[in-house]
Amino acid sequence: MIEVLHTLSRLAMVSFLLRLLLHLAIAVSFPPLLLGIIGKVKAFFGGRVGPPVLQPYRDLLRLFRKGFVFSRTTTWVFRAGPVVGLITVALAMVLMPLGSHRAPLAFGGDVLVFAGLLGLGRFFTVAAALDTGSSFEGMGAAREATFSALAEPGLFLGLMVLVRHATGASLDLMLSTEGTARAWEATPGALVMVAVSFFALLLVENSRIPVDDPATHLELTMIHEVMVLDHSGPAFGLIQYGAALKLFVFASLVVNVAFPVTTGNPEADWVLFLGAVVALAMGVGVLESTMARLRLLHVPRLLVASSILSVFGIILGS
Amino acid sequence: MIAGVLGVVLCVVVLVVSGLVALGLTRKPQVAGAVAASGVVLGALLGLWPTVRVLAGGASSEASASWSLPGGTLAVGLDPLTAFFLLPMLVLGAVAAVYGREYLLLFADTRRLGFPFFGFNLLIASMVMVVLARNAVLFLVAWETMAIAAALLVSFEHDRPEALRAGWVYLVVAHLGAMCLFVLFLLFKASAGSFDFAAFAQTPPVGSAAVAVAVLALVGFGSKAGFVPLHVWLPEAHAAAPSHVSAILSGVLLKVGFYGLLRVFQLLGTRADWWGPALVALGISSALVAIVVALYQRDFKRALAYSSIENVGVIAVGLGVSFWAGSRGHPRVSALALAGALMHVWNHAVMKGGMFLVAGSVLHGTGTRDLEQLGGLSRRMPVTAVAMTVGVLALSALPPLNGFVSEWLLYLSLLRLGADGAGPLPLLLVGMLALVAALxxxxxxxxxxVVLLGQPRSDVARHAHESSRWMTVPMLVLAGLCVAMAVFPGFVLAALDGVRAQVGGPALFPADQLSLGRLGAFNLALWAVVLLGGRLFLGLVVRRPVTEDDTWGCGYPEPTARMQYGARSFSELASEQVLPAMLGPRVTRVKPVGLFPGAARFSADDRDPLTRRWYEPAFARVAGWLASLAWVQRGVLTAYLTYVFAAVLAALLWVSLRSGGAP
Incomplete structure (x- = not known):
């Protein structure tokens, strides 16, 4: 009898580990694809063929094979920037549930850790930019730091709406399929507001049009891209990969809120969830192809508007 | 070692005596400094033992002796509330004293150092006495000593007009606050019949007198804590004082205001419903205003001082939310907010104390606090840079450091409030707090x-040198405490249990304690992952070809250090374009116009917007009115004698009329 129990629990353990491995494997390998998809959609709208969807993976491989160029002005802070930037996003990803698949790590209040991790990553990215002593990078750093400071209230206010119907204050519980489904039933209006507000956050945090143009070629108009001008080789690879991961994390955030659907079958749920993330990436591509970038000084309006949407969400939801 | 309150009294005696000896040795600054600093360290060791025992759950103790002053008794006591504020005083005091000895000796050629050494010891001793006192007269004597010692230390560089002005403004605000406290204690006396705190607690004022007491406490102690709009003394004083004194002012002296508030609230017994919302409103408005102003300060230490106001505001919000939630039947929320507020008191003492020591080290290494002159110090002052990295991350409330832990508790309390469905207003508080933290x-x-990275913006920064070990080790000690408190928040929470019970707050729910422990573990893991990741990356760097070159100047071949983004340009977008102009700097520009442009000018005024917009015009107007009374002061002795005679006559007349003519 005990023997059977033992094997059973061992089986459960093995299947748990396998599921965890699958979860991490998907989260680690999938993100660059999103960049490829966005690029393909934009190329389609521009009437071009565009680079293959898998191009971001090749870019990363190429960068990791290169050597480094460091500015003589820089210190350890410049080298720490890409490393901390990637680690914080990776840890934020570990706290995020992917569709109906629970987050690998969760504890009460980890939702605030999520926000803190993104802040830490941003701090080091900005510090690394300032470490070069370049006026262009300083300019980008100032813009990025200012805009993301204004974006912060939107994130927290949106989370306040979600916590209302959740069973706990961890990201895993607040974004669980059942929790969000319950919230949709109780206060659909509030959830629409939050989903839209989080989508705006995705655009800001990932430097997409209309906030920033990742493909622009003029340093003066850049925000995020100008900050990483001096990084090279594998360090730049870390940054690029971190950016893809961040896009994936925020896309999961939006999909978890906007599309809380589960079939009960884990494999089908993966397909459903990744499909939704791909659809969101295509949406971003369409948006980027059809919209112009906002004037720099109009960006704060977008940020305030997204916070106000969450405020409406709170009022509707309480 | 003497346990109980007498051990702490002995600590005060050692502080004062060693200070006096140092004062006597003014001609030998080396010896004076050694005596004063070792006095503080010895005193702190004497005081730490009883303090830690009380925090660990030991019994409170009291002692008293008679005093010749009317209404005064030498009543002292050591309970968890006292011990809670005593601990940072002693720890930060000892660390700052060691640092301050070396820091002040740099001035040995130009200034007399006996008084600064004595004044520092007196400041610590009087602060300790304030939290020990159990009699209103003793409390006020200690309070005044504290204010005067601090004001004199602030004007240490008395030949600089801004230092004199800072000391002056501080004295004025401190006495406005003290005036409120006199009235406050008289109100207590009116109902209790004695000036002893024990009597206060037995028959506290009720009704409108209780409201008056609470309001006076908010104003009197709030001015010490630095709530907006009574904060105007704070940035000036913190910037002008020697850096180890700034560390004490910001790390501990502001918190004495909270001690007063909590003590008076405790003496009043019953908690009024409006305290919570009042504290929240004061706190969040202070935090928002201060952090917006901190953004564009050009003086390193003034920027830190404004951030102190912001942190004081955060503590007030925590206390307010805790009171409010407690009265509305949300014990879990109340416990979280209280734990966050109390922990933030300690955290802020350690991290801001450390940051002011860093600022002092930078000032020592370069001779300037002007951010536009600094830059590139990370290469030249590597140890200071490490301490500053920790301090800056902690003050930004980022993981894995202690500032994040206390703010985490506070946010979590508000999230729980949201989950309980407490209406939209408290939830909007989250948005405002998030904005404060992000700014x-x-x-x-x-x-x-601007301080550490990029290229030096001036010659003084280019030739900066690292401070000696006497200064770097204290900074590293405080940085280490920041890390330790982030990784072991459970220990800190356990030490706060006594004061939590005394303030009347509920204990943290087991589930939340568990989460707090996990947060500590997460912080530890984050440190490990980041350090390991850094290690791996360095390995990668070593194995790949590395080319060193100039920073990419976007095609421009001759970039100079002056072309970097500086302190003002970095905050320009936020404080001049996005945030309310009312709180922003006053910018005057004369742009070059036309084909043959004339002279162009630019200047930005970063003084306190409230001082500039409200206080200075108001005081100027009052001074204008009073000018019409100037004829009273004629500088003639006979006139003054006449005034004295008239005053005595009037007093006699009043007395005889009141007593109805009877002798």
């Missing part, structure tokens, strides 16, 4: 970048 991160990444 703090912006302000500190600016400081970090």
């Amino acid at each position: 703090a991160a912006l302000a500190f990444v600016r400081l970090y970048g």
